[in-house]
Amino acid sequence: MPGATLEETAEPPRTTRPAPPGPGPSSSTAPGGPGQGGRRGPGPDEPVPGGIDLRGAFVQLAGRERWFLVLLGLGFFVAGATYQVPAVAMWVGFAFAGYSAVANDSIQTIGTFIASNRHRPWWALWLFVGGLFLVTATVGWVVHAGDVSFGRLQSKGFAEAPTSFAFLQVAAPLFLMIMTRLRMPVSTTFLLLSSFSATSDGVRSVLLKSLAGYGIAILAAVAVWGALGPWLHRRLSASTASRPWVLAQWTTSGALWSIWLVQDLANIAVFLPRALSAAEFAAFAGTIFLGLGVLMRLGGDKIQRIVDEKSDVVDVRAATLIDGVYAVVLFTFSVVSKVPMSTTWVFLGLLAGRELSMAVRRANSTGRSVGTALRLVARDVGYAAAGLLVSLALAAAVNPALRTSLGL
Numbered sequence: 001m002p003g004a005t006l007e008e009t010a011e012p013p014r015t016t017r018p019a020p021p022g023p024g025p026s027s028s029t030a031p032g033g034p035g036q037g038g039r040r041g042p043g044p045d046e047p048v049p050g051g052i053d054l055r056g057a058f059v060q061l062a063g064r065e066r067w068f069l070v071l072l073g074l075g076f077f078v079a080g081a082t083y084q085v086p087a088v089a090m091w092v093g094f095a096f097a098g099y100s101a102v103a104n105d106s107i108q109t110i111g112t113f114i115a116s117n118r119h120r121p122w123w124a125l126w127l128f129v130g131g132l133f134l135v136t137a138t139v140g141w142v143v144h145a146g147d148v149s150f151g152r153l154q155s156k157g158f159a160e161a162p163t164s165f166a167f168l169q170v171a172a173p174l175f176l177m178i179m180t181r182l183r184m185p186v187s188t189t190f191l192l193l194s195s196f197s198a199t200s201d202g203v204r205s206v207l208l209k210s211l212a213g214y215g216i217a218i219l220a221a222v223a224v225w226g227a228l229g230p231w232l233h234r235r236l237s238a239s240t241a242s243r244p245w246v247l248a249q250w251t252t253s254g255a256l257w258s259i260w261l262v263q264d265l266a267n268i269a270v271f272l273p274r275a276l277s278a279a280e281f282a283a284f285a286g287t288i289f290l291g292l293g294v295l296m297r298l299g300g301d302k303i304q305r306i307v308d309e310k311s312d313v314v315d316v317r318a319a320t321l322i323d324g325v326y327a328v329v330l331f332t333f334s335v336v337s338k339v340p341m342s343t344t345w346v347f348l349g350l351l352a353g354r355e356l357s358m359a360v361r362r363a364n365s366t367g368r369s370v371g372t373a374l375r376l377v378a379r380d381v382g383y384a385a386a387g388l389l390v391s392l393a394l395a396a397a398v399n400p401a402l403r404t405s406l407g408l
Contacts, residue, residue, distance in 0.1 A: 093271040096173035099291040108347030112319035113253040126296040146275030152266035168398040186387030187342035194395035210342035214349035221353025256327040
């Protein structure tokens with residue numbers, strides 16, 4: 001299988017008025033064909049935004065995403081019309097969360113898989129990813145007596161299923177969709193679970209475990225890419241990926257996807273009863289399976305650029321190593337504790353350690369400097385921190401028990 005070549009492709013002249021500046025889609029693409037899909041990130045002379053231009057991002061969103069805003073408005077209307085009917089609201093909230101959580105978190109599980117397999121039919125990727133989801137969810141449902149969260153929602157503060165909903169609890173996934181569209185790597189764990197936590201202890205446990213995951217992921221990435229970065233760079237430059245590498249990538253991506261589902265299905269299932277009947281499980285699994293099809297057809301949604309702009313992610317060998325290290329870190333945390341955690345923060349830590357190590361060792365094909373890598377890392381952390389603040393503010397606004405625990 002030929003390796004990926006990263007060549008700049010000029011964008012054809014636009015006949016319409018250009019959109020205002022903002023975090024728009026990248027026009028840098030790689031040629032099609034086996035092993036050559038995906039977009040590349042900024043080169044050594046291309047600026048990487050260091051700040052967070054939320055105003056520009058919202059202007060860009062309004063200018064280019066008219067249909068998305070129409071659907072978003074419809075979603076808010078449906079949330080407002082149903083939140084006072086718990087039996088309906090739980091399924092509405094779940095449907096919103098089912099797509100928004102997977103779309104936002106796709107960068108950390110199947111993002112490198114999508115980036116390195118753009119030359120393949122979207123439906124083939126859907127059947128692979130969707131099939132693994134159905135198998136994993138079914139195993140969890142059977143083994144845990146109807147609990148599709150693999151016991152994550154049995155931890156302190158989340159054990160009781162909600163019997164009533166506030167408007168913002170049902171609408172929370174819609175805010176997540178907005179931030180996903182703005183390419184903000186928001187923690188779905190904080191945004192969705194915090195609104196349902198019965199005590200501040202539950203939120204504190206999730207936060208501490210997530211921060212620990214970020215730190216450990218950075219250390220793991222520094223160790224791996226500090227040692228293997230130069231060797232991998234030489235391999236990527238001198239040869240193309242062979243078929244065993246393709247098999248290895250699909251294997252590690254599948255393992256990572258299943259491990260992520262074990263950790264993060266709680267974010268989606270928090271709206272639903274803690275033990276699902278057969279009919280409820282069929283609705284749960286079918287909805288997410290169809291949502292995955294939409295996501296694959298879109299090529300990972302807008303937030304995919306966070307992965308695409310990182311160094312050397314379109315080559316299956318680089319993608320395999322990223323997925324393998326991330327899977328090991330996530331599996332370790334899933335064994336150590338049943339407390340939910342932000343896998344987004346773990347993934348950002350992994351990418352941060354990788355980018356910095358490759359810049360220090362000069363082991364990336366873009367020639368990116370340490371300063372540029374630091375700005376890229378700081379921007380991702382800034383977006384994630386902004387998402388955390390929004391999540392906690394939203395949780396405090398809709399959760400009386402949490403406000404009481406926090407003394408507000």
